[in-house]
Amino acid sequence: MRPIEQASYWLATRPHRDAVTLPGELCADIAIIGGGFTGLWTAVRLKELAPDARIILLEQAVLGYGGSGRNAGQVSGCLDHSHQKAIAHFGIEEARRMAAVGLQNLDDIGGFFRQHNRDCDYTRTGQLFVALTPAQVDDARENVAAATQIGITGARVLSAEETRAELNSPLYLGGAIDPTWGIVNPIKIVDHLRDIATEQGVQIYERTPVTALQATRSPVRVTTATGTVSADKVILATNAYSHHLAPRLLRRYIPLYDYVLVSEPLTPAQHAAIGWRNRQAVVDGRTFFNYYRLTADNRILWGTSEARYYPPNRVAENCDHSETHYTALRASFSRHFPQLADLKFPYAWGGPIASTTRLTPFFGTLAGGRIHYGLGYTGLGVANSHLAGQILAHQVLGKPSPLLDLAIVRHSPLPYPPEPIRSWAVNIITRSLRRVDAGNKPGLLLRTLDLLGIGFSS
Numbered sequence: 443m444r445p446i447e448q449a450s451y452w453l454a455t456r457p458h459r460d461a462v463t464l465p466g467e468l469c470a471d472i473a474i475i476g477g478g479f480t481g482l483w484t485a486v487r488l489k490e491l492a493p494d495a496r497i498i499l500l501e502q503a504v505l506g507y508g509g510s511g512r513n514a515g516q517v518s519g520c521l522d523h524s525h526q527k528a529i530a531h532f533g534i535e536e537a538r539r540m541a542a543v544g545l546q547n548l549d550d551i552g553g554f555f556r557q558h559n560r561d562c563d564y565t566r567t568g569q570l571f572v573a574l575t576p577a578q579v580d581d582a583r584e585n586v587a588a589a590t591q592i593g594i595t596g597a598r599v600l601s602a603e604e605t606r607a608e609l610n611s612p613l614y615l616g617g618a619i620d621p622t623w624g625i626v627n628p629i630k631i632v633d634h635l636r637d638i639a640t641e642q643g644v645q646i647y648e649r650t651p652v653t654a655l656q657a658t659r660s661p662v663r664v665t666t667a668t669g670t671v672s673a674d675k676v677i678l679a680t681n682a683y684s685h686h687l688a689p690r691l692l693r694r695y696i697p698l699y700d701y702v703l704v705s706e707p708l709t710p711a712q713h714a715a716i717g718w719r720n721r722q723a724v725v726d727g728r729t730f731f732n733y734y735r736l737t738a739d740n741r742i743l744w745g746t747s748e749a750r751y752y753p754p755n756r757v758a759e760n761c762d763h764s765e766t767h768y769t770a771l772r773a774s775f776s777r778h779f780p781q782l783a784d785l786k787f788p789y790a791w792g793g794p795i796a797s798t799t800r801l802t803p804f805f806g807t808l809a810g811g812r813i814h815y816g817l818g819y820t821g822l823g824v825a826n827s828h829l830a831g832q833i834l835a836h837q838v839l840g841k842p843s844p845l846l847d848l849a850i851v852r853h854s855p856l857p858y859p860p861e862p863i864r865s866w867a868v869n870i871i872t873r874s875l876r877r878v879d880a881g882n883k884p885g886l887l888l889r890t891l892d893l894l895g896i897g898f899s900s
Contacts, residue, residue, distance in 0.1 A: 443763040446512065447504065448764065449702040449791040451741070452629035453511045460522035461504055461648035462668040468645070470498040472838060474845060475652050475673045476679030477501025479628075479823055482635035483831025484677055491799030497644045498671050500664065502651035502683075506632035509681055509823060514702065514733055514745050516723040517551070517564070517624035517825045519544035521850060525588040526750050530892075531800050532849050534592065539594045540779060543829070543848065547859055551828050552624075560625050560634040563738045566581040569623035570608055570722040571615045575881065578727030582618040596621040609724060610717045611778045623723050625735050628824055634793025639800040655687055655807035666690065678815040681823070682757050682794035693857040694804055695796040695818045696864065697757045698749035701767035703775070704789035705742040705891050708782075713740060715781045717814055728879045732774055741850050742785070744775050747821065749795060757794045764792055799853040805833060805851050813837050818855070 447453045472488060474481045477499055485499050501507065513788075521540045522528035527539035548566070553564055571577040582599055589597040597620045605617035614756060639648060655676065656663040664671040671754070678684055678691075685692040725733045730748035737743060753763050768790050776783045798804060798818040803826060805816045814837055815828040833851055836843040845851065858864055871891070878884055884892070 445675050446762050446791055448870055449789060450512050450879045456629045456633060460617060464647040464650040464666050465670040468568040468671050470497060470671055470673040472675045474499040474677045477505040478508050480830050481826035482632060482639055483828050484679060485639045485644045485836045486635060487835035489644060491841060499564060499644055499646045500650045500652055501648045505636050506629050509793050509795060510632055510790055511629050513628055513824055514735060514743055515626045516735060517548060518555045518627050518822050519548050519622040521802060521826060525592055526584060527726050527801060528529045529588060529746055536849050538592045540802060541594055545827055548622060548624060548828050558638055562630040562634060564626040566624040568621040569620055569720045571613050571618040572605055572724060572726045574726055580618055581727050586618050591654055596620060608717060608720060613778055615771045621719040625859035627724050635678055657812055660812060662812050676813045677834055677838060681817045682796040684817050685755060688808060692755055695798050695856055696858050697755055697790045698795045698797050699761050700745060700749050700795055702743060702745040702788040705731060705770050705785050708740045709721045712782055716779055729875045742770055746771055751868045753863045762792050763837045797837030799858060800855040802850045803830060805852045808885050
C-alpha cells in the first residue's frame, strides 16, 4: 500500500515544495495546530482582522495531509447534510438562515480566490442527486421541496430520462438537480491559502507533530519534537485527530474513514459514452451512498460514504487503505457504468472524517478559554471549514460576527457513547442501515434515532 502522499490523487499531483520544521523555541500571540482547511482559513482570517498578530501554524506532516487532501472536492452550500436534516435539526427559520449563510459562503470562497488571482479549479457545476430505487425517487421530490421551502431557487426534480441525459447509467430511475453546489481541487485551496497566509506574515512549520499541550497557566506551551511554541491562545484545527491532544472532545464526535478511487483520464469516446457534459458533483440516494465527480483532467473520482470505524477511535496510517472498500468501489462503479467496466483506477486511498451525531460541526473552548476548537464536518468540510475559519478567528479575538449566533455555534451536538458501547452501537446501526439500503423500511432503532436528530453517515 502506497503512502498517502502518493496514493491520494490530490496530494500526489501537487507541485513539490520542501517543508520547514519548527526551528526551536518561539513565541506567538496565537498558535494554530493543524495545517488543513480549518487551520489555514483561520490563519488568513485572523490576519485580516488583526494584521499585527503573531501567528504560528504547526502541521504534523505536510499541509493538507489529513482530510483536506483526501476528500472528493465537492463544495456544498449545506451546513447540515441536507436541507431536510437542517429543518429537522434546527427548525424552519434557522434552516432558512443556514441556507442563506451556506450560499453566501460559496460565493465568498470563489470571490476570495478571484480577489487573490488564484485558480483552484473551482466551478459551480451543481449537484446531481440520482435515485436508484422508487423510494429514492420520492426522496428526490422531498429534497427539492425542502430546498424550495428554505429559499433555494433552481432546484428541480428530474425524470429517469432527464437524469440519464445528464449522466448515462442504467441504474438511474430519476433524480434532482441542485444548482448551488460546486467542485474544486482541494489541495490547490490548501496550497493557495499557504501562499496567502505566508504573504500575510503567518509562520508555517510542517513535519512538526505536536506531542503535548500544557495549558495550566498562561501562556499555553505547545511542545513538538523540534521545539516549542508559547502562545497566549491556541486553536485546535485538527478535526478527526483532535482527541490525540484533547481526549475530552471525543464524546462529541466519532472518527471514521471514507475510501475513494480516482481513475485514469477518460478518453473522448469514454466521456461521450456516459455524457456528464455539465460535470456536476453526483451523489446517490442511499444511506451509504456513492459520491463522484470529474477532475479537471477528466478522471472520475468515485467514493463511498460507507465509512469504517477502527476501534478504539483509531486515526493512524494503518487505516489509510482498505482493500475491502476498494473492491466494493470497483464493483459498484462497474454496475453503475458497465460501458466503462474496463476503466482503471490508479489512485486509491482513505481519509479520516470527524462525524457528529447531528452531522454538523461544533465549536468551543478549553483551558479557561485559552484553547479554541472547531471540528466535526462529517464529510462537508471543503466549504464549511471556510465558515469555521471565520468563526474561530472572531471567537479568539473577541470580535462580534453574525456567524457566532448560528445554532451550530451556540449548541453542541448530542454526545456519542464511550467504548465499548461505541463499537457495539456502530456495528448494530451499520447493519440496520444496510438493510434500509437493501430496500427494507427503517426499524425501531433507526426511527428512534431519527426522532432524536441523530444521524449516521459521512
